[in-house]
Amino acid sequence: MNSNLELYLVxxxxxxxxxxxxxxxxxxxxxxxxxxxxREKSLSTRAFIDRAKRLKNLLEPYNVPLIINDRIDVALAVDADGVHIGQSDMPFPIAYRLLGEGKIIGLSAENQLQLQEAEHWNLSYLAVSPLFATSTKSDIEQPWEIEGLQWARQNSRHPLVVIGGLHAGNAREAVQHGATGIAVVSAICSAPSPQEAARELKKIIQGSMLWRLQTTPDQI
Known part of the structure; x- marks a missing residue:
């Protein structure tokens, strides 16, 4: 599972x-x-399902999991690999019951209380959101920042994905201080070459993970 989380495109x-x-x-x-x-906030259900089907067909030859944001119904309709839910979406126990064993379920945590509550659940990963300030999401609490990420790593048993303001300039610091994976939007989607941007980020992540394994093996 953890290798799937390394470089997570939203x-x-x-x-x-x-x-x-x-x-x-x-x-x-x-x-x-x-x-x-x-992640689709404005598409109709039918259009969302159509896009999810096409994307799943694109990703399958590469063995890259497809995660649906928020919508359990869409995930079920296309047999997606999993879902990502926020604090205002369907509660985790219900999502888990509907999706069944073997599906990826990620949950956003925007503060310490939400992270501690998530310790009761068998999550695939916890998204520390947002790590840094970002214009992609405005309806969130204060950024965790690196100090908050370190606290999260010490207080959570889950793999941690960080999202919010991540790019090639700060991905190394995030991994070195506890992130299992890096989730990005514009750092890849808006890059002149999405392929080159992804390649650079992947190299940074893997190098930083190796460094962390060598220095703090108990945290991998």
């Missing part, structure tokens, strides 16, 4: 800057993206 068609959505995703996967979350 889609945003607007961030693709007018380029073909599927081209951007495939270029990112070729560059090293290990998991893709389809």
């Amino acid at each position: 889609t945003d068609e607007a961030a693709c800057l007018g380029r073909d959505f599927y081209w951007v995703v495939e270029e990112a996967v070729i560059g090293g993206v290990t998991m893709v979350q389809l």
Whole structure:
């Protein structure tokens, strides 16, 4: 599971800057993206399902899991690999019961209380959100920052994915201080070359993980 979390792409068609959505995703996967979350806030249910089906077909040859944001019904309709839910979405126990064994379920934690509550659940990963300030999401609490990430790593048994303001300039610091994986939107979707951006991030993540394994093996 943890290897799938290394470089996690969260889609945003607007961030693709007018380029073909599927081209951007495939270029990112070729560059090293290990998991893709389809996030659609404005599509109708039918259009969301159609996009999810097409994306699943694109990702399957690469063995890259497809995660659906928020919508359990869409995930079930296309037999996606899993879902990502926020604090205001369907409660984890219900999502787990509906999806069944073997599916990936990630949950966002925006503060310490939410992280501690998540310790009761058998999550696939916990998203520390947002790590840094970001314009992608405005309806969130204060950023965790690196100090908060270190606290999260010490107080959570789950793999930790960090999202919010991540890019090639700060990914190394995030992994070295406890992140299992890096989730990005614009750092790949808006890059001149999504493939090259993904390749650079993947190299940084793997190098930082190796450093952490050598220095703090109990935290991997």
